[in-house]
Amino acid sequence: MRPLRRITVLAALALALLAPAGAALAHEERPVTFPDGSGSVPVLRTEDPDLLVCKTDRADFERRVAGFPADLRERNLRLFADCQENGVRHLQEAVDRVDEPGMTIAILPGLYREEPSQAPPTGECARLPARWSDWGYQILSYEQQVLCPHNQNLVAILGKENLQIEGTGAGPLDVIVDAEYRKLNAIRADRTNGIYFRNLTAQRTTFNSLYVLETDGFAIDRVLTRWNDEYGFLTFASDHGLYTDCESYGNGDGGLYPGSASNINDGRGHDVPRYAIEIRRCKSHDNALGYSGTAGDSVWAHDNEFYDNMVGATMDSLWPDHPGLPQNHALFENNKIYDNNRDYYRFTRDGTCSRPPAERGYEQGVVCPQVGVPPGTGVIVAGGNHNVFRNNHLWNNRGAAFQLFGVPAFIRGEGDLAKQADTSNHNRFEANVLGVAPTGERRPNGRDVWWDGQGTGNCWQPGVALTTPAALPRCGARAPELSGGSDRLLAEPVKIAKLFLCSDFNAAQARLPAGCDWFGASGPGRVETQLALGGSLVLGLVAVLFWVRAHRAARRRRGTPGGNGVPPGVGEAGERRLRLISAGSVVGLTGLALDVVAAAMDDPYLTGVALLLVAGWSICLGAALRPGAFAWFTIVLGLLTVADAYDRMxxxxxxIPLGPGWIRGLLTGVWVLWAVVHLAPRRTRTEEKTPGDREAVA
Incomplete structure (x- = not known):
């Protein structure tokens, strides 16, 4: 590893070690392994079911099916009659009767509270030797799930193969599996290769409505999930999966979460033979996140709608113990991602989310965010690689259409120095329609792109506007072609400070970091503004001190009777120095003030202009102070500031592995200390010198 890159990686490691403790809190699961990939996506079977599930209240049933089309109503009445004689009353009871692969369970319209599964654990199940997660539940092994299936699950489907579970109603809301906030999961399908869920609703859990784990081959078809502390759909460590025509809302994390999808494309470029999970024609809205993908690898999401969330979609490498990190190879195309401007942190602030889940009011629109995210964002890629976003419509996301930033490997629990900057690489954003609704109405995003600057091989389509940085690498005709690319191991320093501060959110402790605009800070209250103000005050004070010293020297020179020995050349040089310092100070102080305004407005162009003005001051000051090492150092610092402005605008x-902002910032600290020494009064032998000699020293 080259020395500069090694130093940069060490800096990344240091930043990772400073990561807030709250970053360890997320979905925790037992150690899992990916399927071998030999399965396939299951296909819907249309023959008569093997098992029937229904309730016994005929009047209630007839009311539920009264509005169905005639043929569907007749089918349900026939199945109801059959179910009274041969069926069961609870879905779990039917699952327990499955004794061979390829069986189908039909659930008739009704509300399924699964009363036998609600009982608290007793005996051995109440004393399982398993680690407790930070969220207050035990991390159970598969064997412990089999032994105690209802410690955490209302319906536990364990080890069944090619099982199909289908509601017989006209829509998902005709069959409701309701956990009533008594269980972590409404339905858990664990090691259930070939499982197919269709036409039902699962709701109201303290974790997740529908959970598919370590499964090769699953389908989620016309299923609705809602009102959960964490996720609507969670599929984890699985392959050959399909979400189709689904819907999810009212979830504190992601409506759709294909986490740790099978990492089948790891190490590949953009040449991808297949995807592990396909998500199509789904709607996810009124959640903290419409889509969440920690290690969401090899996911193809197309023709979906993500709207009215805090964030439309995220994929990330933030949380440890998720197989498949760093996240890679998601393809998002032809999706509509819009109006993601909800701010549910108000329910954290007012104490609503501190109540028990059943008392929070999820059914009335309350959402309790479990993650710290910037509301108003269309898509966030937090430490992902080789993701492609094309032909999507993104409009009216008031923060940004796209955010991309790197995540040091230590955040996910990896200490290898060579891996610390291994995220945020080769992501492509191309042919997306930004700021225009499908109707043609102009509905701009707050900005099109927010990028921290880290990574290599990232590129964006031509025509993106209002971006930070203001200039972005452009995608070529074919991956991995691009122009104007960069290879940065560290993000811009101010953006790192912002991300570090904002990541200190903690849902359990209701901690909302002050100074972060994700949680309501604005203008002077934003950390970027405060950093700019602090730096401007220090540099402004130094500028004023140099100006004051120059004017004092001029007054001494001008007050000497008849010049009294001041050589003409020395006097003229002093006047030139005074003019340079005075003009430079005006320019510099203007730039420093503008830098604060630019930070408050989050405007990279204003920041660039401010840097150019500050660079003008540095160069003028250095020229006035020549000769001497400090003078030349000041000029070099000015040139670096020009480079920083160029890099931004x-x-x-x-x-270069570090942006000029890093080098300029580090050297500015050295320069300020040197300037203080340079300005400090010194006891010299000036009393023995002529006024002209003293002017020369000044």
Whole structure:
């Protein structure tokens, strides 16, 4: 590893070690392994079911089916009559009767509370030797799930193969499996290769409505999930999966979460033979996140709608113990991602989310966010690689259409120095329609792109506007072609400070970091503004001190009777220095003030202009102080500031692992200390010198 890159990686490691403790809190699961990939996506079977599930209240049943089309109503009445004689009353009872692969369970319209499963654990199940997660539940092994299936699950489907579970109603809401906030999961399908869920609703859990784990081959078809502390759909460590025509809302994390999808494309470029999970024609709305994908690898999401969430979709490498990290190879195309401007943190602030889940009011629109995210964002890629976003419509996301930032490997629990900057690489954003609704109405996003600057091989389509940085690498005609690319191991320093601060959110402790605009800070209250103000005050004070010293020297020179020995050349040089310092100070102080305004407005162009003005001051001051090492150092610092402005406004400077902002920031600290020494009064032998000699020293 080259020395500069090694130093940069060490800096990334240091930043990772400073990560807030709250970053360890997320979905925790037992150690899992990916399927071998030999399965396939199951296909809907249409023959008569093997097992029937129904309730006994005929009047209630007839009311539920009264509005169905005639043929569907007649089918349900026939099945109801059969079910009274040969069926069961609870879905779990039917699952327990499955004794061979390929069986089908039909659930008739009704509300299924699964009363026998609600009882609290007793005996051995009440004393399982398993670790407790930070969220207050035990991390149970598969064997413990089999031994005690209802410690955490209302309906536990364990080890069944090619099982189909289908509601017989006209829509998902005709069959409701309701956990009533008594269980972590409404339905858990664990090691259930070939499982097919269709036409039902699962709701009201303290974790997740429908959970599919370590499964090769699953389908979620016309299923609705809602009102959960965490996720609507969670599929984990699985392959050959399909979500189709589903819906999810009212969830504190993601409506759809294909986490740790089988990592079949790891190490590949953009040439992808297949995807592990397909998500199509689903709607996810009124959640903290419409889509969440920690290690959401090899997921193809197309023709979906993500709207009215805090964030439309995220994929990330943030949480440890998720197989398949860092996240890679998601393909998002032809999705509509819009109006993701909800701010549910108000329910954290007012104490609503501190109540028991059943008392929070999820059914009335309350959502209790479990994650710290920037509301108003269409898509966030937090430490992902080789993701492609094309032909999507993104409009009226008031923060940004796309956010991309890197995540050091230590955050996910990896200490290898060579891996610390291994995320945020080769992501492509191309041919997306930004700021225009499908009707043609102009509905701009707050900005099109927010990027921290880290990574290599990332590119964006032409025509993106209001981006930070202001100039972005452009995608070529075919992957991995691009122009104006960069290779940065560390993000911009101010953006790292912002991400570090904002990541200190903690749902359990109701901790909302002050200074982060994700949680309501604005203008002078934003950490970016405070950092800019602090730096401007220090540099402004130094500028004023140099100006004051120059004017004092001029007054001494001008107050000497008849010049009294001041050589003419020395006097003229002093006047030139005064003019340079005075003009430079005006320019510099203007730039420093503008930098604070730019930070408050989050405007990279204003920031670039401010940097150019500050650079003008540095160069003028250095020229006035020549000769001497400090003078030349000041000029070099000014030139670096020009490079920083160019990097932000015109184009990222290639072939450097650190942006000029890092070098400028570090050298500015050295310069300020040197300036203090330079300005400090010194006891010298000036009393023995002529006024002209003293002017020369000044």
């Amino acid at each position: 015109v184009g990222l400077i290639p072939l």
